[in-house]
Amino acid sequence: MTFYLQALQLSLCLGTMCMGVFISMKIFNIPDITTDGSYTLGAAVTAVLLSQHVPLILVMLASIAAGAIGGMLTGLIHTVLRIEALLAGILVMTGLYSINLVILGRSNIPLIGTSSIFNLITVFSAEISNNLVVGMIFIIALVTLLTFVLRTDFGIAMRATGSSESMVKALGINNNRMKIIGLAMANGLTALSGFLVSQFQGFADFNMGIGIVIVGLGSVLIANALKTWLNIKSIAAQLVLVILGSLIFQLVLALTLASGVDPNLLKLATAVFVLIIVALPRVSSALKKK
Amino acid sequence: MIELENISKVFNRGEANEVAALRNINLRIEKGEFAVIVGANGSGKTTLLNILAGAEKASDGHVILGGKDVTGLAEYKRSKWIARVFQNPYTGTASDLSILDNFRLAALRTQPKKLVIGIDAGFKQRVRDMIAKLGMGLENKIDLLMGSLSGGQRQALTLLMSVMDTANILLLDEPTAALDPKSSALILNLADRLIKEFHLTALCITHNLKYAHQYGSRLIQFQEGGVLRDYHANQKGALSLQDMFGWFE
Numbered sequence: 142m143t144f145y146l147q148a149l150q151l152s153l154c155l156g157t158m159c160m161g162v163f164i165s166m167k168i169f170n171i172p173d174i175t176t177d178g179s180y181t182l183g184a185a186v187t188a189v190l191l192s193q194h195v196p197l198i199l200v201m202l203a204s205i206a207a208g209a210i211g212g213m214l215t216g217l218i219h220t221v222l223r224i225e226a227l228l229a230g231i232l233v234m235t236g237l238y239s240i241n242l243v244i245l246g247r248s249n250i251p252l253i254g255t256s257s258i259f260n261l262i263t264v265f266s267a268e269i270s271n272n273l274v275v276g277m278i279f280i281i282a283l284v285t286l287l288t289f290v291l292r293t294d295f296g297i298a299m300r301a302t303g304s305s306e307s308m309v310k311a312l313g314i315n316n317n318r319m320k321i322i323g324l325a326m327a328n329g330l331t332a333l334s335g336f337l338v339s340q341f342q343g344f345a346d347f348n349m350g351i352g353i354v355i356v357g358l359g360s361v362l363i364a365n366a367l368k369t370w371l372n373i374k375s376i377a378a379q380l381v382l383v384i385l386g387s388l389i390f391q392l393v394l395a396l397t398l399a400s401g402v403d404p405n406l407l408k409l410a411t412a413v414f415v416l417i418i419v420a421l422p423r424v425s426s427a428l429k430k431k
Numbered sequence: 432m433i434e435l436e437n438i439s440k441v442f443n444r445g446e447a448n449e450v451a452a453l454r455n456i457n458l459r460i461e462k463g464e465f466a467v468i469v470g471a472n473g474s475g476k477t478t479l480l481n482i483l484a485g486a487e488k489a490s491d492g493h494v495i496l497g498g499k500d501v502t503g504l505a506e507y508k509r510s511k512w513i514a515r516v517f518q519n520p521y522t523g524t525a526s527d528l529s530i531l532d533n534f535r536l537a538a539l540r541t542q543p544k545k546l547v548i549g550i551d552a553g554f555k556q557r558v559r560d561m562i563a564k565l566g567m568g569l570e571n572k573i574d575l576l577m578g579s580l581s582g583g584q585r586q587a588l589t590l591l592m593s594v595m596d597t598a599n600i601l602l603l604d605e606p607t608a609a610l611d612p613k614s615s616a617l618i619l620n621l622a623d624r625l626i627k628e629f630h631l632t633a634l635c636i637t638h639n640l641k642y643a644h645q646y647g648s649r650l651i652q653f654q655e656g657g658v659l660r661d662y663h664a665n666q667k668g669a670l671s672l673q674d675m676f677g678w679f680e
């Protein structure tokens with residue numbers, strides 16, 4: 142049971158990263174690999190600042206800002222230098238790898254006895270239940286905030302940018318600026334995930350972000366399948382589906398581990414799982430045509 | 432008023448595939464004028480509209496709108512004056528957004544898009560009233576995704592969207608090319624009505640000589656990147672459709 146509750150908890154912590162991937166991939170149609178770097182960046186900033194006993198709220202804001210700067214860099218490289226988004230993301234991610242090492246100062250910083258968002262409020266005495274409550278409150282607040290942003294005039298302009306660039310420009314929207322803001326938002330959310338996960342697992346590690354974008358991608362794809370299946374249109378519901386996608390993804394991974402798969406093969410299992418999610422609709426539609 | 436001074440456009444200059452798309456164009460379109468542009472494929476019509484809108488940069492010359500030189504101004508900034516309808520109905524609207532969201536953005540074409548929720552009951556009613564003009568029954572479907580509509584419906588909505596915010600200039604590039612004859616007639620009729628009602632200065636490219644004859648207060652023919660014929664209102668009125676067919680023989 143604890144095992145699955147932990148998967149649930151992790152899926153909430155990774156939920157903000159999944160929302161980030163939702164923004165870059167679904168709203169802006171940009172495959173953004175910066176994610177791997179900005180996730181670790183968020184965790185690294187969190188670990189270093191928490192060790193220095195900086196107040197939690199400042200730590201959170203600092204890690205979001207750090208991720209946002211990473212995303213902005215990718216956006217600038219993509220729009221100003223007109224380099225493909227995929228390559229721009231890989232470049233920034235690679236650069237961040239070194240920066241994360243410099244910030245951490247070593248490969249791993251444990252977080253023991255430091256303050257933690259999960260101890261901020263106590264609803265249940267059992268740690269795992271309390272963590273879940275905090276995680277849920279956090280995610281609900283974030284979904285509410287993002288729903289609001291995406292429904293404002295600015296948010297409509299954001300959503301339009303990924304849908305029709307020619308229209309957006311004809312309607313007085315600076316699409317380059319929009320993309321930079323969008324990537325900053327996406328990576329700020331990703332770094333926020335690093336902030337949460339490092340406190341949840343009790344350490345920040347220089348390679349904790351490797352392949353994390355695939356987790357986000359898989360979760361968003363699951364959410365997308367659910368959206369089509371349930372014929373959902375509202376923004377709020379789509380964001381909730383993203384969190385649900387994250388949960389399903391983590392549960393599948395947890396089940397995989399529980400079935401006795403070597404933990405070293407977890408990344409392979411993740412990749413295969415995402416491959417299945419991506420390939421299934423194509424294979425089934427190809428079969429239907431026959 | 433639109434003034435184009437010595438506009439030239441060369442694509443791929445200095446390369447094997449160099450194309451002189453526009454050669455020293457001088458045009459002056461008065462306020463309220465509805466100019467129809469005809470001309471063979473590749474004669475530079477779209478390029479001219481793109482340069483006017485700022486989607487392409489002229490190799491040479493100046494674009495002046497209402498006395499203001501906008502030659503160096505980015506496309507999204509020029510949209511303060513210019514509304515566009517594209518040949519492909521998918522270009523002028525965002526498929527993934529609802530009709531309502533598309534109209535909201537159009538209503539803010541000349542204004543900043545702020546972090547406030549701007550769609551309220553009043554705005555919805557305004558959009559419904561606007562769309563009801565079309566008589567397509569779309570006024571009760573404003574929450575539908577734009578992507579679920581037909582090309583003709585989208586093109587009609589794009590036209591309406593262009594007058595949701597103050598507009599001075601309307602550019603139409605073969606707005607009916609993707610439509611069946613019935614929708615085409617409807618779209619041009621609507622364009623004509625809106626241009627008159629909102630006192631727009633309009634440029635409309637078409638390959639349909641019947642429409643070119645029927646609509647507009649001015650007729651311009653392009654050939655190989657230059658203006659071959661230019662008929663003002665009274666001269667245009669005297670033209671017969673037969674004369675025009677003769678131009679393309």
Ligand SMILES: Nc1ncnc2c1ncn2[C@@H]1O[C@H](COP(=O)(O)OP(=O)(O)OP(=O)(O)O)[C@@H](O)[C@H]1O
Nearest residue numbers: 442443450452470471472473474475476477478479
């Ligand atoms: N982006 C571009 N790069 C290179 N050449 C171009 C580009 N756009 C247009 N051209 C060339 O410029 C010339 C004029 O093209 P344009 O699209 O303006 O013609 P048009 O009059 O709109 O034709 P049509 O009736 O087929 O739409 C053509 O020879 C075309 O091949």
Ligand SMILES: [Mg+2]
Nearest residue numbers: 476477478604
């Ligand atoms: Mg053309």
